[in-house]
Amino acid sequence: xxxxxxxxxxxxxxxxxxxxxxxxxxxxxxxxxxxxxxxxxxxxxxxxxxxxxxxxxxxxxxxxxxxxxxxxxxxxxxxxxxxxxxxxxxxxxxxxxxxxxxxxxxxxxxxxxxxxxxxxxxxxxxxxxxxxxxxxxxxxxxxxxxxxxxxxxxxxxxxxxxxxxxxxxxxxxxxxxxxxxxxxxxxxxxxxxxxxxxxxxxxxxxxxxxxxxxxxxxxxxxxxxxxxxxxxxxxxxxxxxxxxxxxxxxxxxxxxxxxxxxxxxxxxxxxxxxxxxxxxxxxxxxxxxxxxxxxxxxxxxxxxxxxxxxxxxxxxxxxxxxxxxxxxxxxxxxxxx
Amino acid sequence: xxxxxxxxxxxxxxxxxxxxxxxxxxxxxxxxxxxxxxxxxxxxxxxxxxxxxxxxxxxxxxxxxxxxxxxxxxxxxxxxxxxxxxxxxxxxxxxxxxxxxxxxxxxxxxxxxxxxxxxxxxxxxxxxxxxxxxxxxxxxx
Numbered sequence: 001x002x003x004x005x006x007x008x009x010x011x012x013x014x015x016x017x018x019x020x021x022x023x024x025x026x027x028x029x030x031x032x033x034x035x036x037x038x039x040x041x042x043x044x045x046x047x048x049x050x051x052x053x054x055x056x057x058x059x060x061x062x063x064x065x066x067x068x069x070x071x072x073x074x075x076x077x078x079x080x081x082x083x084x085x086x087x088x089x090x091x092x093x094x095x096x097x098x099x100x101x102x103x104x105x106x107x108x109x110x111x112x113x114x115x116x117x118x119x120x121x122x123x124x125x126x127x128x129x130x131x132x133x134x135x136x137x138x139x140x141x142x143x144x145x146x147x148x149x150x151x152x153x154x155x156x157x158x159x160x161x162x163x164x165x166x167x168x169x170x171x172x173x174x175x176x177x178x179x180x181x182x183x184x185x186x187x188x189x190x191x192x193x194x195x196x197x198x199x200x201x202x203x204x205x206x207x208x209x210x211x212x213x214x215x216x217x218x219x220x221x222x223x224x225x226x227x228x229x230x231x232x233x234x235x236x237x238x239x240x241x242x243x244x245x246x247x248x249x250x251x252x253x254x255x256x257x258x259x260x261x262x263x264x265x266x267x268x269x270x271x272x273x274x275x276x277x278x279x280x281x282x283x284x285x286x287x288x289x290x291x292x293x294x295x296x297x298x299x300x301x302x303x304x305x306x307x308x309x310x311x312x313x314x315x316x317x318x319x320x321x322x323x324x325x326x327x328x329x330x331x332x333x334x335x336x337x
Numbered sequence: 338x339x340x341x342x343x344x345x346x347x348x349x350x351x352x353x354x355x356x357x358x359x360x361x362x363x364x365x366x367x368x369x370x371x372x373x374x375x376x377x378x379x380x381x382x383x384x385x386x387x388x389x390x391x392x393x394x395x396x397x398x399x400x401x402x403x404x405x406x407x408x409x410x411x412x413x414x415x416x417x418x419x420x421x422x423x424x425x426x427x428x429x430x431x432x433x434x435x436x437x438x439x440x441x442x443x444x445x446x447x448x449x450x451x452x453x454x455x456x457x458x459x460x461x462x463x464x465x466x467x468x469x470x471x472x473x474x475x476x477x478x
Binding site: 013039040041042043045046049050053077078086089090091092319321322331332337 | 351352355356389413414416417418437439440441442455456457458459466468471
């Protein structure tokens with residue numbers, strides 16, 4: 001059985017609190033408490049390196065043992081160039097490692113995970129690494145820009161020492177125009193602000209994917225001890241979850257939004273890390289991703305006893321070095337220089 | 338004046354810049370980093386084996402760079418950061434290299450401070466991102 005064999009996450013050391021947005025604008029959008037901000041010399045690739053190298057060290061795994069590398073982001077530093085080669089060279093993965101990059105929406109993370117899962121099912125004893133690294137950008141004069149954060153999560157996947165088996169995947173895709181989108185050549189997300197339209201699209205996709213998963217597996221919502229969802233808004237995500245039939249108890253651990261803000265396609269993965277940090281053997285986790293425009297994947301994960309060995313003495317690389325004010329934030333965002 | 342390292346020249350050195358791969362002289366056993374054609378220690382060795390350094394070391398010397406003092410490639414970085422620190426790092430394996438320090442308040446930098454390497458954007462030239470190593474204090478690792 002193939003699943004997750006390790007996980008690690010990285011948050012940039014520069015943080016900003018929601019209070020700074022309140023001081024600047026009178027209010028802070030999105031329901032976050034604080035978030036991480038890319039330093040001048042950080043990007044999707046350097047964050048991915050941090051999470052990936054942390055994970056290799058944590059698992060005492062030689063980089064040569066990785067035969068599949070999947071990347072996921074909506075903000076690669078190049079619109080066109082192989083990104084995986086930078087990670088391969090930074091980590092020292094073999095040149096023969098199969099690489100693939102996923103992007104274009106916040107669905108990318110689960111796309112990469114499902115691909116690695118399918119790949120490892122035919123590769124007994126091998127190791128895949130999936131790095132989900134994101135830092136969405138928006139116009140600084142919009143309230144919905146306030147919670148856009150940065151971070152990276154790395155997973156290893158395979159059939160050996162599996163801490164959490166991936167059992168099945170459900171999907172739902174439907175064309176939704178004019179929801180969160182970013183036209184070619186633009187660095188900032190566009191948001192037309194058609195609130196109930198977006199909410200309905202989100203519900204439809206996530207409900208559809210969950211329903212597909214439950215049909216395939218014969219499971220019910222009650223079979224899951226934890227539910228982790230794509231998180232773009234701290235308040236909306238729990239309201240949405242309740243509509244989907246999830247209890248506060250099921251959702252609470254997987255909500256990472258307060259500390260990270262909206263980390264694009266990595267959002268649900270920070271929620272997943274929170275859950276994996278405390279989940280008990282036998283627990284089932286429902287991971288529901290979402291990409292605007294729209295599509296959703298629902299993954300059923302089952303936690304194994306081996307998670308105890310992995311978790312022993314483990315700490316995520318979330319070192320905080322400084323909290324910045326709003327002016328410094330604008331400089332780092334290149335909004336005023 | 339920019340240092341102007343051409344794209345092919347930079348590309349040839351990515352293993353050393355991205356993950357600190359040096360060359361261990363098979364004659365005297367010392368690791369040359371940056372890699373050399375002739376061993377700088379025994380001055381006769383020309384046969385090497387690749388050796389990846391741990392990235393661990395300590396600050397040997399340092400200087401703080403701010404806006405007017407920064408080379409052109411680093412001008413914008415100096416303006417945004419206000420000031421950044423460049424250090425000579427004595428790596429555990431022996432070689433000394435020059436690199437920026439990150440994730441620390443310049444006022445707290447001390448000779449002997451233990452540091453560990455990571456990867457960051459060094460600069461962008463001709464639209465091409467040049468990645469390379471920078472170091473952070475071990476307590477912030």
